[in-house]
Amino acid sequence: MWSYIFARDEDPITLGCLQVNIAAIIYFIMCFIGGGDFSFKINTIVVITILITGIAGTALAFVGQTYIQKYTTPSHVAIIFILEPVFGAVDGTIEMISSMKAIGCILFIASMLLTE
Template identity: 30%
Template sequence: MGTGIKWGVGLATPGLFLLCTDGSLSFNVGDILGAICGACVALHLLYTSHFARHADSDVYLLTTLQLSVVGLLSLASAQVRGQEVFVWHPELLWTLVVCVLIATIFAFLVQTTMQKWISPAHTALIFCTEPVFAAAYAYYAADERLGVLGLLGAVLILAGMVVSELLPDGAESETSVSVAAEG
C-alpha cells in the first residue's frame, strides 16, 4: 500500500467515526451490524479486485454472477422467513427501473470494470464518501444538521480522498522516476 493510500485511510477512518457517531463511544446492535457489513464490503472489494484483474476476466460475467448470487440468497432468506417476495405495485415501476438498472446493474458494472485498474484501498476510500454525500442530501432534503464533530468527520473523509490521490504511491512513483530517468 502506497504512502498516499496510508495517509488517506489514516484521515478517512477517524473521519468516518466522527461523521457516523458524532464522537460518541456508545455502540448498539445496529452499530455492530454496520461494522459486520463494513467487513463484508471490504471482502467484496478485495475479491472483486482479484477476479476483475485477471487478463481473461469478463466483467459482464463477473457482475452477473455477483448480482445473481445476491438475488438468490436474498430470495432464499425471504422464503425461509415466510416473507412475500414478488408483490406488484404498479406505482413503483419507475422507481424499480431506476433502482435496478442504474443504482444496481450499472453501478456494479462500473465498479467491477474500474477495479481492474483501481486498488481495493482506493475503491474503499471512494466508498467512504457515501455518508458525506448522504449527510449533504439529508441537509438539503430534510434540513438535518451535523454537529461540529460530524462536519469535522466529513472534512477528514474528503481530505483522505484528496491526499490519497495527490501523494505519490511508493512503488508507482519509483517506477515512473526510473522510467523517466531511462528515457
C-alpha cells in the same frame, strides 16, 4: 475490496452481473425463510420500481464499479469507497446535518487520506 482482486483478472461485466444475480437470489430466498407476511403482486408500479432500482440503481452501478476497478489502483478504489459517506452527508445537509456528523465525516476521510 475483494472485487478489485477478481476484477483485475476476470471479465468485470460478467463478475458484476454474477454479484448482483447471486445477491438477488439470496435475498429472495431469505424473504421466504424470514417468514412474515410476504406477498409478491405484480403490477405496473412494481415493474417500474424493479426496473429503476434493480437495473439502473443496482445492476448498472455494480457492473460499472467492477469494470472501473480493473483500470485503477487499490488505493483509488479505497478512496472512492470512503467517499460514499461524504456524499451521503452532503445529501443529508439538505436535512440539517449536525456538527458532530460533519466532524465525523471529516475525520473519516482524513484518516483514509493519511494512510494513503
